[in-house]
Amino acid sequence: MNDASTDLPPARPVPPDDRPEVVRTIAELRARVAAWRAAGETIAMVPTMGALHAGHLSLVAEGRRRAARVVVSIFVNPTQFAPHEDFQTYPRTEAQDLALLSTLATDLVFAPAPSEIYPPGDATRIEIGGPAAGLETDFRPHFFAGVATVVAKLLIACTPDVAIFGEKDFQQLAVVRRLATDLALPVTIVGGETVREADGLALSSRNAYLSPAERAIAPRLHAALTTIAEVARTGGDVAAALAAARSDLLERGFHAVDYLVLRDAATLGPVDDATTERRLLAAVWLGRTRLIDNIAV
Amino acid sequence: MNDASTDLPPARPVPPDDRPEVVRTIAELRARVAAWRAAGETIAMVPTMGALHAGHLSLVAEGRRRAARVVVSIFVNPTQFAPHEDFQTYPRTEAQDLALLSTLATDLVFAPAPSEIYPPGDATRIEIGGPAAGLETDFRPHFFAGVATVVAKLLIACTPDVAIFGEKDFQQLAVVRRLATDLALPVTIVGGETVREADGLALSSRNAYLSPAERAIAPRLHAALTTIAEVARTGGDVAAALAAARSDLLERGFHAVDYLVLRDAATLGPVDDATTERRLLAAVWLGRTRLIDNIAV
Structure with missing residues (x-):
């Protein structure tokens, strides 16, 4: 819910x-x-x-x-x-x-x-x-x-x-x-539609669990999704962009990335020849808080 | 259904x-x-x-x-x-x-x-x-x-x-x-309520699968349930009646008894101190046909 x-x-x-x-x-x-x-x-x-x-x-x-x-x-x-x-x-x-x-x-x-x-x-x-x-x-x-x-x-x-x-x-x-x-x-x-803070962080209950330091880096998740979406939109190397974003998030202080993937927006399965819309989806840990977000490509 | x-x-x-x-x-x-x-x-x-x-x-x-x-x-x-x-x-x-x-x-x-x-x-x-x-x-x-x-x-x-x-x-x-x-x-x-043939057999689709010989002995299931229910109703030895009925069904030509039990009619769990109504339930095999039946005690 x-x-x-x-x-x-x-x-x-x-x-x-x-x-x-x-x-x-x-x-x-x-x-x-x-x-x-x-x-x-x-x-x-x-x-x-x-x-x-x-x-x-x-x-x-x-x-x-x-x-x-x-x-x-x-x-x-x-x-x-x-x-x-x-x-x-x-x-x-x-x-x-x-x-x-x-x-x-x-x-x-x-x-x-x-x-x-x-x-x-x-x-x-x-x-x-x-x-x-x-x-x-x-x-x-x-x-x-x-x-x-x-x-x-x-x-x-x-x-x-x-x-x-x-x-x-x-x-x-x-x-x-x-x-x-x-x-x-x-x-x-x-x-x-998802409502976001001015810095891009998606509104969520669980944002309240974030420490001030965690709250400061949390918007990087949305920024990373935006960057990857642009690569996908312009026909760039999505696999490389996903890998780079994952490394970047971990370097900046995220503790784990449960998933960070590009999927078929209708089936949520892998993107294939039948895909008409794509969706970037992520779940990450920041300290003891799990955040999820997603954007259209 | x-x-x-x-x-x-x-x-x-x-x-x-x-x-x-x-x-x-x-x-x-x-x-x-x-x-x-x-x-x-x-x-x-x-x-x-x-x-x-x-x-x-x-x-x-x-x-x-x-x-x-x-x-x-x-x-x-x-x-x-x-x-x-x-x-x-x-x-x-x-x-x-x-x-x-x-x-x-x-x-x-x-x-x-x-x-x-x-x-x-x-x-x-x-x-x-x-x-x-x-x-x-x-x-x-x-x-x-x-x-x-x-x-x-x-x-x-x-x-x-x-x-x-x-x-x-x-x-x-x-x-x-x-x-x-x-x-x-x-x-x-x-x-x-269950509708029965004159000889006690409960109406079921799967009765149509019975051979004439099987159809002839099928009513023994309801007869056995009736006998056990009478024992239960009059405070007799239900465990003995269940065991005797099981043996009798197998001797008369039933091929297996999946279950033949007395249960709490409300929970279908074992009869216990909270039980107010009891139900006898059975599933048996007659050749390749599985028959189920049950009666109130």
Whole structure:
């Protein structure tokens, strides 16, 4: 799901009465959606893990453009975190999230407890291959099963006409499109453009984990992607550019490069004769923080 | 899904105009369902693999009692068959099925091609634990992932208020209930009673595979379950009764007993202090035919 940042724009004070309605149960969510449907209104959903930043708000704005009503879900999904990952420490800032959402006239926030999404005795997991193979899966093998499971549950609960997912998590967007197609969910999946800091760093929850020194070198990731994309665009030696960028990142203080690759944007497989669009994708470590980013070529 | 028999009652001739409408695409199915919903009508779904018999018809009749409209799906689901199983030879008798369904005023038949349910590039499987553990899974390890995947797709495509599944496949019924709860599908799952031949044999597609000699001894399975249930009901030695029944079945010409067990009817786990209802479940081989059956205690 769309992840979070604590790198927040200052929230303007919002009187509690102006804040979006919050429901905690699927039954309440369905009742609100049914009333809108009965009135002939369309619905956009923006699934998030909360701790909202300007990247999320751009997805909400996209939802607003595409439907009469916008539902934002806030749910830190336990099943997409491995035991050693940051589920416990992931930022949870609901009051601030609601204040931010009120600035965009969000119609409804769905913020369920874990037991509403994973009921007692829960035994169902949605496994996905295709675009989920490789890349993130090589390093987070259970991630996309967790994502596919929770996204399916959220889309089944809300039944929006449109759901917006950030291109920042490009492989996730491809996985969600695959999931929606395979389950014939009656929804259009829309990708929202990545929002960046002035220095190019993609907004992310996990930027909040960076020390000042790490934050200073973090924008090199986007700079490296931009350089490689230019080489690819002009018919240069992409393999050499990828290798040079990898070395450069490690020299500048990145601790590891999980992947830094040029792929077919549609399949996320290797670029081949059938490729019409290419995408550069990277996952890197800066200290104890893992950052991902991607750009079109 | 509810399986099939070629042990059919004779179909009365039905003029083609009286036969239920058949749609082959999810889009057509949704259009019909949307029109009913707009008219305030409720919908029951009976998922089948076709080759309908009186057992299926009793499920359709149950659907008719519970909703204004009844949709029957006919789809021999490839993903619930292992490569060595009988997917290719499974009986396909659509014209006869439609004639039978017309006798029950079925509103719509959804009979998709495999590519409508598993679109090109399909990469999604729903894995399920809980009630799917053990019993059938010990002998058909991929069966319930295939069932859960196709049932989820069918219920998402049709969005019925009620879906009817036969108690003949008792573990499948428990798995479907678990699936519907875990995905919060807005449907009530209803179990339909097993229909039996006069001699006790549960109706099943696979009865058609039996030779006359095998058919003659097949009712011993139900007789054995009835005997053991009586022992259990009256506080007798169930373990001894199960062992005696197993020996008796093998002596009478059954070739193997995959399982013959008394379980908690709610969890399908072992009977324990929390058990309020018990169920006897069996899977046996008669020649090359595998038969399953179960009864309440």
